[in-house]
Amino acid sequence: MGRSPARRPVGAITRGTTGHNRLRRSDRWLAAVHGGRLRAAVRPLVVDLGYGASHTTTLELFTRLRQVAPGVEVVGIEIDPARVARAKPYERKGLTFRLGGFELPVARPPTLVRAFNVLRQYEEGEAWRYWDVLRGGLAPGGVLVEGTSSENGRRAVWAGVSGEGPVTITFSARFDAFERPSDLADRLPKTLIHRNVPGERIHTFLRDFDHAWAVSAPYGAHGRRQRWLAAVRVLAASWPVPLSPPLGGPARWRLGELTLPWTAVDPR
Structure with missing residues (x-):
């Protein structure tokens, strides 16, 4: 054969x-x-x-x-x-x-x-x-x-x-690679990138992240890393940000990372 x-x-x-x-x-x-x-x-x-x-x-x-x-x-x-x-x-x-x-x-x-x-x-x-x-x-x-x-x-x-x-x-x-967190919107997965419009969860999250970044501006005097850390803590008051390893906590946030449960932004 x-x-x-x-x-x-x-x-x-x-x-x-x-x-x-x-x-x-x-x-x-x-x-x-x-x-x-x-x-x-x-x-x-x-x-x-x-x-x-x-x-x-x-x-x-x-x-x-x-x-x-x-x-x-x-x-x-x-x-x-x-x-x-x-x-x-x-x-x-x-x-x-x-x-x-x-x-x-x-x-x-x-x-x-x-x-x-x-x-x-x-x-x-x-x-x-x-x-x-x-x-x-x-x-x-x-x-x-x-x-x-x-x-x-x-x-x-x-x-x-x-x-x-x-x-x-x-x-x-990287902390020198953006002006505000919503600049990362152009890197969203294909399942979300067209959902970054008013009324969608991912848009609301990025809007809130920008607000947290803005109100944390005074921490920028100590560097953008400290401002990021402060912004994540502000965000965690209203979004389900993991607060401990392996997904969250200061050790991860210091690297310029932020992880959320998918359910927080799921368009479905």
Whole structure:
């Protein structure tokens, strides 16, 4: 019998823009928030979906996760055969690259899937559908982290999605990369970016975050980090901001991060 034809990758080729440390902020969050999940898993597998024109961010993810979960394996998946071919020479034990898309052509369900700057080119309805496709492929207790970053990595927003649905949303920025927190609106996941209009929860949250930032201006005399910390505390009086690790607390806020439960901004 002849071999059956290979399954066509699901999805479309992205621009592929990437660069060193573009996803450092999300890598740091993944290691802190989900490192324990990876250590607890048997043969933990992480998929970096749509890594782009260079292997760089996948290699950085592998290196950083190995520091907190030495047994983790990482597979970089790209829909463009030329990009996969360019990445192949950088494979090593525990790190591989292969052709594919949203169907996740891996040998076993992944504990974690990172998909950054992949869904921006899709319509909102398609983004929701691909969230469902990806979370359906997770190992039990697994998580999808899907988001968008600026090209220099200084501003990013991402959602944490479990097998049951979206759980968290995280805003992250360098303190010199914005004038007010709502500047991060252009990095919102595709499921939210068109919802940033009056009457929607995400719009209300960003409006309130800007207000908290404004009333915390006096703390700016001690630096923008102190102003951010003060603004988050103001915001926590009216929004369900996690106040303790791993999702919240001063140790995370000092990094220019803020995580909320997804239910706080869910447009549905």
